[in-house]
Structures are given as C-alpha cells and as structure tokens.
Amino acid sequence: MHASFGRSSVQPGAAEEMDALVQSAGGAVIARLFQHRHAPDPSSFVGSGKVVEIKAAAEANGITTIVFDSDLGPGQASRLEEATGCKVIDRTELILTIFALHARTAEALLQIELAQLRYALPRLTGMWHHLSRLGGGIGTRGPGETQLEVDRRKARQRIKLLETRIDEVEERRVLRSSARRGAFQVALTGYTNTGKSSLLNALCGSGVHAEDKLFATLDAVTRRLHSDGAGQIVLSDTVGFIDRLPEELIASFRSTLGVVRDADLLILVGDLSNPWRERQMQLVRSTLDDIGAGSIPRILVWNKSDLADPATPMEGIVTSALTGCGLAGLAEAVIKARNDSLSRFELLVEGDDGLLQNWLYENCAISSRTVAEGAQTISGGCMHGLDRLRARLAESTVAWQLHPLSDTNGNPEWTKAQETR
Ligand SMILES: Nc1nc2c(ncn2[C@@H]2O[C@H](COP(=O)(O)OP(=O)(O)OP(=O)(O)O)[C@@H](O)[C@H]2O)c(=O)[nH]1
Ligand SMILES: [Mg+2]
Structure with a gap:
C-alpha cells in the first residue's frame, strides 16, 4: 500500500x-x-x-x-x-523483520533485538489500550492495563541489558580497530544490493555471503586487501542503506556502523544498472552525514556495469564484481589514496633487528630498502602519523636515525632535526 x-x-x-x-x-x-x-x-x-x-x-x-x-x-x-x-x-516493521531474518552473528542479533524493542515500546500502549477496552466500562482498570505496565517494565529492562551488551561489543570493536591503527582502513558502503559484498569477494578473494536480497549483509566483515607488501590495507564490507532507514536501526546498529565512521577511506558503491542510482547515492551521502561519516575521503564506484547501458555517462570508477572489469583500477585508486595519506619517513638502522624489520613490513608501507656496510636505509610511510613508529623504535636495541619527511608526495624535504638513538 x-x-x-x-x-x-x-x-x-x-x-x-x-x-x-x-x-x-x-x-x-x-x-x-x-x-x-x-x-x-x-x-x-x-x-x-x-x-x-x-x-x-x-x-x-x-x-x-x-x-x-x-x-x-x-x-x-x-x-x-x-x-x-x-x-x-508498516515499512519500519518490514525492514526490522528482514534484519531479524538475516541476522546471524551475536552482535547482529543483539542489535536487531534492541531495534525491535525500541520500535515496539511506544506501540505497546496502542495494543493494550485496544485490549483493555474489552475489560470493562469507562474508568475501570481493564485487564490489559496492568499487563501493559508489566510488559513495558520488562521491555525497558531488556533494552537496558541489550544496550550494555552492545556497549561491550562496541568496546571490543574499538580495541580491534585501534590494534589495526597501522593499517589503512577502507569501508565499502552504499545502498543495499549494489554489490558491496561481491566487490569485497572479488577484491580480496574472500567468500562473504552475497545474495540478490536487500540487507543480505548485516555485519561488518574485514579482509586484507593485498597490495604488494606495501603495508596493510584492510577492506570492510558492511550493512547497506535504504531510503528512510528506520532510526531505530541507525541507533541500534551503532556498533556495526562504527566501522564506517572509523574508516580512513569510504568506497561508495552504486548500482550502475539501476535507473534510480543517483537518488540512491544522494540518500547514501545524507545517511553518511547522519551517522557522522560525512567528512571521510571517498571514492565513487558504479558497479554492475555488465548490466548497464555502456553509453551511461558516469563520474567515478566503473566496475563489475561479476566480470572483474574495473577492479584493478579500483584497487589502484585505493592504494593511491592510502599512499597520499601516509606520513613519510626515512630510517637508518645499524645492526640487525629482525623483529623490527618484520614490524616495519607489517605496519608501514615500505617503498625501498638498501643495505650498505651493515646499515640499512629504509624509506616508507606510516598511517596516522609517526608516533607508533617512534614507540616501536624506542623498544629496539639497535642504533637508528629517523628522518620524518613533510612532503607526502615523496619529495624528500628534511623538516625536523633528525631523531636518533
Ligand atoms: N550482474 C552483476 N551482478 C552483480 C554484480 N555485483 C553484484 N551482483 C549481484 O547483485 C546481488 C547483490 O550483491 P551483494 O554483493 O550481495 O550486494 P550488497 O551491496 O552486499 O547487498 P546488501 O548486503 O544486501 O546490502 C547479488 O545477486 C550479486 O550476485 C555485478 O557487477 N554484476
Ligand atoms: Mg552485502
């Protein structure tokens, strides 16, 4: 209707x-x-x-x-x-039902139960008011009246419990996320059914569930995007958006949406074959603003190009998760965005510290490494500043010199007095 x-x-x-x-x-x-x-x-x-x-x-x-x-x-x-x-x-109830049907993980189940209870709480009154009329004349306390109070109390208690549990899940997610601070975090986001999960699978060779259904994905799944050993780039797939996304869902899926909020880069995925793609993309942009992700750098991607008219004029990267078309260009654009946001450094290390080397390759993007007379010169960049690198160097037993470089485009320019040990 x-x-x-x-x-x-x-x-x-x-x-x-x-x-x-x-x-x-x-x-x-x-x-x-x-x-x-x-x-x-x-x-x-x-x-x-x-x-x-x-x-x-x-x-x-x-x-x-x-x-x-x-x-x-x-x-x-x-x-x-x-x-x-x-x-x-109604529309909200229908969307909540789909979420409840598709929820698999403990986190999604907690979040959807919370959203359903928040939706039901104000509606209990209407339901019981309707029943209580059966109970007696005007002014009498119908049987539903007391039951309503009991139900409301129970619902509120359960909401409190769920909120606490979701807070704990959120804390664990923030911890995991900060453990990945050395990595460049990319989130696939966009309207539902545009092919986000399929793109994650195609880009990372993973087996995430993708299906021709709205809201097939309810959890944030993170995979490593391989990028020729140049530090880590992690890609997360997450829940899709829709026109008039119920506010109960936005509030309850705070923890899942945190992956989008904390990303260094967003890949906004639209469906090139959908005649209402521009309107959908506009809704995605305004939902991103609403959840506090409006200022994160983004790449625009139009997927399902195999189903679209080749003459469709489009700004952004055109891909097909199905045929693989445009995926190399997308991976390149992600790597370029990561490289542009690195804090660059040159590091001289004297002696041998294998653990430090491993750490550098795991946590930094290393662009070159030369060895001469027992000393190594390593050039590279770190995500989110050089503080983690400094902290790691402080633990090393060998002598080192760190030169932070200010120009992120790779022109070496010494900005600080060299830091040494
Ligand atoms: N023809 C074609 N189909 C695609 C392409 N990418 C995805 N699909 C199909 O579109 C449907 C939705 O794909 P998903 O990857 O599940 O989409 P999603 O954006 O993750 O969807 P939600 O998680 O439900 O928001 C599936 O049936 C996919 O097989 C593509 O490039 N071309
Ligand atoms: Mg999906």
Missing part, C-alpha cells in the same frame, strides 16, 4: 523497492494499491473509503498481509487490522 500526501507523490522506484523488500522478507507481492490524500487520516491513515477498498482487494485475492510503505502511528496498525481482517505491517 503506497500512500502520498499533500504536494508529495510516491517516489519513482519506491513501488519496485517495496516489492524487493517484501521478497527479501520471504513474501510475494500480489497487489499494489496507491492512495493520495491531503493529509494522513489520524485513525486509519488512508481514510475509511480506502480501507473498504483494501479489504475488498484482500478478500478477492486471498491476501493475508498488508504492507504499508509508510510508518503507521501507534494504534493505526491495530485499527487497520481490525477493519481489514489482515495482518498489517
């Missing part, structure tokens, strides 16, 4: 997207109904005439569930259920 109000109309592509959402939740779309009104009806949302039409369409087609591509107010859904004899689900 698609409703629009006032001067607005149903967005192009919204009906097709709703069909895909229903299919992702395991349902099949039998009929689409549209309604335009000056404003939502406070009681039935679509107005009593439309309710009669919905009921008739449901009866004629054996429909058991009606999905509204809008959010219904507390009470409206139960009144619509009563009037139509069908189960009524």
